[in-house]
Amino acid sequence: MNDMTPSKGCRDVPVLKERGQREVFCGLTGIIWLHRKMQDAFFLVVGSRTCAHLLQSAAGVMIFAEPRFGTAILEEKDLAGLADAHEELDREVARLLSRRPDIKQLFLVGSCPSEVIKLDLARAAERLTQVHFPDVRVLNYSGSGIETTFTQGEDAALAAMVPVLAKSDERQLLVVGALPDVVEDQALGLLEQIGVTPVRVLPAKRAIDEHGIGENTVFALTQPFLGDTHAALERRGARHIPAPFPFGEHGTTAWLKAIAAEFGIDESVVDRVTEAPRARARKAIATQAAELQGKSIFFFPDSQLEIPLARFVTTECGMNAVEIGTPFLHQGLVGPDLDLIAKGPVISEGQDVDLQLDRALAARPDITVCGLGLANPLEAHGLTTKWAIELVFTPVHFYEQAGDLAGLFSRPLRRKELLKGMPNRLEAAE
Amino acid sequence: MKLTVWTYEGPPHIGAMRVATGMKGLHYVLHAPQGDTYADLLFTMIERRDHRPPVTYTTFQARDLGSDTADLFKQSCRDAYERFKPEAIIVGASCTAELIQDDPGGLAETMGLPIPVIPLELPSYQRKENFGCDETFFQLVRALAKPMERTARISCNIIGPTGLGFRHRDDVQELTALLYDIGVEVNVVAPMGATPTDLTRLGAAHFNVLLYPETAEAAARYMQRELGQPYTKNVPIGVGATRDFIAEVAEMTGITPDVDESRLRLPWWSKSVDSTYLTGKRVFVFGDGTHVRAATRVAREEMGFEVVGIGCYNREMARDIRGLAREIGVEALITDDYLEVEQTIEALAPEMILGTQMERHIGKRLGIPCAVISAPVHVQDFPARYSPQVGFEGANVLFDTWIHPLVMGLEEHLLAMFREDFEFHDAAGPSHHGGHAPKAIHAEEPEVEQTPVAANDDNVIWLAPAEKELKKIPFFVRGKAKRNTEKYAAERGVHEISVDTLYEAKAHYAR
Numbered sequence: 001m002n003d004m005t006p007s008k009g010c011r012d013v014p015v016l017k018e019r020g021q022r023e024v025f026c027g028l029t030g031i032i033w034l035h036r037k038m039q040d041a042f043f044l045v046v047g048s049r050t051c052a053h054l055l056q057s058a059a060g061v062m063i064f065a066e067p068r069f070g071t072a073i074l075e076e077k078d079l080a081g082l083a084d085a086h087e088e089l090d091r092e093v094a095r096l097l098s099r100r101p102d103i104k105q106l107f108l109v110g111s112c113p114s115e116v117i118k119l120d121l122a123r124a125a126e127r128l129t130q131v132h133f134p135d136v137r138v139l140n141y142s143g144s145g146i147e148t149t150f151t152q153g154e155d156a157a158l159a160a161m162v163p164v165l166a167k168s169d170e171r172q173l174l175v176v177g178a179l180p181d182v183v184e185d186q187a188l189g190l191l192e193q194i195g196v197t198p199v200r201v202l203p204a205k206r207a208i209d210e211h212g213i214g215e216n217t218v219f220a221l222t223q224p225f226l227g228d229t230h231a232a233l234e235r236r237g238a239r240h241i242p243a244p245f246p247f248g249e250h251g252t253t254a255w256l257k258a259i260a261a262e263f264g265i266d267e268s269v270v271d272r273v274t275e276a277p278r279a280r281a282r283k284a285i286a287t288q289a290a291e292l293q294g295k296s297i298f299f300f301p302d303s304q305l306e307i308p309l310a311r312f313v314t315t316e317c318g319m320n321a322v323e324i325g326t327p328f329l330h331q332g333l334v335g336p337d338l339d340l341i342a343k344g345p346v347i348s349e350g351q352d353v354d355l356q357l358d359r360a361l362a363a364r365p366d367i368t369v370c371g372l373g374l375a376n377p378l379e380a381h382g383l384t385t386k387w388a389i390e391l392v393f394t395p396v397h398f399y400e401q402a403g404d405l406a407g408l409f410s411r412p413l414r415r416k417e418l419l420k421g422m423p424n425r426l427e428a429a430e
Numbered sequence: 431m432k433l434t435v436w437t438y439e440g441p442p443h444i445g446a447m448r449v450a451t452g453m454k455g456l457h458y459v460l461h462a463p464q465g466d467t468y469a470d471l472l473f474t475m476i477e478r479r480d481h482r483p484p485v486t487y488t489t490f491q492a493r494d495l496g497s498d499t500a501d502l503f504k505q506s507c508r509d510a511y512e513r514f515k516p517e518a519i520i521v522g523a524s525c526t527a528e529l530i531q532d533d534p535g536g537l538a539e540t541m542g543l544p545i546p547v548i549p550l551e552l553p554s555y556q557r558k559e560n561f562g563c564d565e566t567f568f569q570l571v572r573a574l575a576k577p578m579e580r581t582a583r584i585s586c587n588i589i590g591p592t593g594l595g596f597r598h599r600d601d602v603q604e605l606t607a608l609l610y611d612i613g614v615e616v617n618v619v620a621p622m623g624a625t626p627t628d629l630t631r632l633g634a635a636h637f638n639v640l641l642y643p644e645t646a647e648a649a650a651r652y653m654q655r656e657l658g659q660p661y662t663k664n665v666p667i668g669v670g671a672t673r674d675f676i677a678e679v680a681e682m683t684g685i686t687p688d689v690d691e692s693r694l695r696l697p698w699w700s701k702s703v704d705s706t707y708l709t710g711k712r713v714f715v716f717g718d719g720t721h722v723r724a725a726t727r728v729a730r731e732e733m734g735f736e737v738v739g740i741g742c743y744n745r746e747m748a749r750d751i752r753g754l755a756r757e758i759g760v761e762a763l764i765t766d767d768y769l770e771v772e773q774t775i776e777a778l779a780p781e782m783i784l785g786t787q788m789e790r791h792i793g794k795r796l797g798i799p800c801a802v803i804s805a806p807v808h809v810q811d812f813p814a815r816y817s818p819q820v821g822f823e824g825a826n827v828l829f830d831t832w833i834h835p836l837v838m839g840l841e842e843h844l845l846a847m848f849r850e851d852f853e854f855h856d857a858a859g860p861s862h863h864g865g866h867a868p869k870a871i872h873a874e875e876p877e878v879e880q881t882p883v884a885a886n887d888d889n890v891i892w893l894a895p896a897e898k899e900l901k902k903i904p905f906f907v908r909g910k911a912k913r914n915t916e917k918y919a920a921e922r923g924v925h926e927i928s929v930d931t932l933y934e935a936k937a938h939y940a941r
Contacts, residue, residue, distance in 0.1 A: 020489075021467075021486060021487055021488070021489050021506070022464040022467065022487075022489045023464075023467045023470065024464050024465075024467065025465060025467075025468055026463070026464060026465025026468075027465075028465065029468075044433075046431075048441065048525035048526070048554060048555065049434075049437060049439075049440065049441040049525070049554065049558065050440070050441045050443075050444075050466060050524060050525050050526075050554070052434045052435075052436075052437045053437055053440040053441060053444065054465065054466075054468045056436055056437060057468060057469075057471065057472060057476075058468060058471075067435060069435075070433050070434060070435045071433070071434050071435075072431045072432070072433050072434075073431065073432050073433075073434050074431060074555060075431060075432065075555055075556075076553075076555045076556055078431050079529070079555060085431065088431035089431060091431075092431055092432075092433050095433070096433060112463045112465065112525070112526035113525055113526050113529055115492070116495070116526055116529045116530060117529060144463070144465070144492075145463035145464045145465025145466065145526075146463045146464075146490065146491050146492040146495070146526070147491075147492050149464065354509075354513060371471070372470075372471035372474065372475050373467060373468070373470030373471045373474050373475075373482065374470075374474070374482070375474065375475075376474040376475065376478060376479060376480055377474060377479075377480060377481050377482045379480070380480035380481060424480075
């Protein structure tokens with residue numbers, strides 16, 4: 001890996017910390033993908049009409065095969081007396097579980113209003129577990145916007161699952177992070193060929209597929225936003241394998257080699273097993289990278305994927321990062337990726353959206369990665385944007401998706417080129 | 431506490447955002463946590479706006495709660511004024527900020543900003559989006575509109591259109607042209623497109639056109655009372671309603687309208703013989719009260735449909751819609767629970783739904799065609815082409831939009847004649863929609879000895895041959911045939927439905 005390490009990475013550069021208006025989703029958004037991933041789980045947000053409206057709007061298309069999530073909307077009388085709110089919650093849960101006997105795990109998800117009125121969902125989860133045991137396990141976490149940003153919702157959900165996992169002294173690898181099924185299968189396939197065994201995943205598709213953990217468990221993260229889950233796993237005695245995140249050819253190889261080393265497997269084995277997929281990934285990236293080479297990129301904070309993705313586009317696609325914004329910088333998790341990013345870009349944490357927009361408009365990057373609220377307004381200023389949320393919702397990890405990942409950045413550029421002969425008439429959007 | 435999966439309306443501060451985003455030169459300082467910023471995407475993505483909504487969120491976090499969120503609000507207010515230099519500011523709280531009781535209105539008042547600062551009280555745990563629009567616009571009008579000399583020529587204001595409204599953009603254009611045609615000038619359109627300064631000129635108009643009662647009725651009543659401006663009660667959606675609207679304006683103003691109806695095509699399109707198949711099609715109408723009232727009339731009087739049920743999700747219009755339901759002899763469904771709407775549609779088994787995006791999904795599930803007539807909106811409800819709902823062009827648009835989801839007349843007959851054709855079968859859907867796949871030839875269901883099926887709790891059962899015959903009836907009328915037959919059998923104490931019963935019932939209910 002030494003050949004790809006620049007002499008000076010970004011790990012030690014001073015971070016621009018901002019505390020102003022943020023333009024980010026709250027942690028409830030994670031429910032959109034978690035409820036598809038965990039097939040026997042239901043996510044019950046205890047919140048307001050705003051929470052329900054967010055989930056509906058963020059989901060974009062409504063998933064009318066009855067989704068495995070819903071919002072228990074607090075009403076005036078719930079705010080008046082908390083005792084009543086608990087009773088109401090018990091009633092709604094009982095009604096839900098009797099209608100959906102397929103549900104084996106229920107997550108009570110805290111929201112901004114439930115936190116502000118101090119509705120104790122941990123207590124409610126304990127109480128409801130007693131009522132519905134052994135058919136249903138009731139857990140709780142906060143997806144509130146005063147505590148969590150976007151992907152931190154998944155982190156909070158997984159962290160809530162760790163304490164209830166059984167104890168196991170088995171020597172095993174736990175792969176942590178909700179991945180699309182096809183990607184997860186690829187990852188498990190590679191690990192098996194390398195000879196890492198046994199491998200478990202968190203979250204499992206169903207509660208019944210879960211395994212215990214303990215001091216002989218080592219774990220690898222597939223997502224950089226799992227800070228609390230990381231801490232919860234360490235509290236159970238499991239040990240983290242630090243590595244760059246498995247994006248692109250280099251990231252995936254580094255991730256696999258770090259795991260192989262932990263299991264005493266020689267690098268040459270990894271090289272042999274991954275030779276063909278590495279070549280495919282290289283080829284697929286090269287097609288897209290031709291369009292990305294030398295282009296500048298600016299990341300607004302969104303999902304915490306920004307640093308690993310900046311590592312990918314700078315080291316594997318030849319782009320120049322101007323600013324890499326992240327809602328929260330967890331050195332212990334993204335440190336290995338920061339090491340690989342050449343000094344130069346501003347690393348920023350938190351947000352003051354108006355100031356950051358000023359910086360982006362002044363820098364006029366070739367691509368700006370930002371949230372849905374900012375994309376069209378920036379396009380109207382002549383910038384080219386990539387919606388950050390697509391980087392979370394699309395299979396982008398590991399070798400076979402490396403080309404798709406690069407394509408997510410090159411497509412907006414290609415589109416702009418195709419449509420360049422057609423000036424906007426912006427007043428039409430009024 | 432109420433379990434909700436999908437909602438018809440957002441919280442009330444979204445309504446305030448729709449007013450602020452529709453206007454120019456107004457800024458909204460919203461005391462809210464960071465997650466509430468999702469609302470920007472409603473405007474930038476769904477409506478494809480090219481600028482951010484004029485909203486500053488305080489985005490307080492958990493750690494701020496212990497210290498001073500009030501200071502954070504004041505700072506945001508000052509920053510917003512400095513950066514955006516608006517003509518006026520509205521201030522308020524979202525659901526979470528309402529709980530911490532910082533009183534944004536009171537705080538903003540003490541800041542001495544050199545522009546009007548209008549506080550909003552929008553109770554998030556009681557009211558919803560439409561109320562938010564209505565109340566925000568009302569507060570703006572109350573603060574800014576003053577009695578003044580009327581314009582020399584007869585003029586009106588068009589009030590109600592907002593950001594993120596269902597076809598508001600095109601409705602305003604069509605209505606402005608119609609009013610011009612009949613000799614009425616438009617003084618101010620608001621909230622959409624108006625500045626706070628424009629609102630100070632509202633009083634110059636002779637009357638108000640209340641385009642959408644959902645979003646501007648409180649303001650219309652206020653202006654009637656305080657500025658002496660009457661407002662129109664007819665919403666000109668459909669041919670009849672447009673003519674009534676014109677007559678109402680004529681009476682209000684004393685003008686003799688000379689109306690050019692040369693572009694109005696709906697009446698002939700509806701009378702031409704190819705439309706015969708629309709006769710008595712059973713439709714269910716659901717949406718906001720205004721659009722439901724309008725669509726019900728168009729469906730019955732202008733398309734020749736049979737309306738089998740109506741309803742609205744906004745309780746503010748419940749009385750009106752209940753009254754209308756009584757008039758036409760159907761049940762009114764007043765609910766914002768989409769599961770309840772789905773159950774009702776399933777039970778009524780209409781041949782078509784005129785609804786919202788929610789009903790479009792329900793229709794997809796139940797195999798019932800649906801045309802969208804009302805908010806809540808979806809990115810598809812912001813077409814690039816001109817597509818108003820009001821006025822004569824609006825009537826033309828309604829005709830086209832409503833018949834598009836249906837299987838056309840001759841096609842319907844062919845489906846009925848050759849029911850088991852493997853490519854041209856009823857489950858394939860209308861042929862002009864594409865995506866209809868040939869049925870696999872081998873998919874013939876194996877003939878098994880079937881036990882008779884219990885039809886309903888009246889102990890009526892379907893004999894196997896009758897059930898098979900029922901399946902030959904095209905799907906868009908099968909539900910109705912099934913229900914009618916069961917009703918017919920139950921009324922006569924017949925417990926087993928044979929092929930004969932099926933056809934006796936058909937003869938009985940023949941129209």
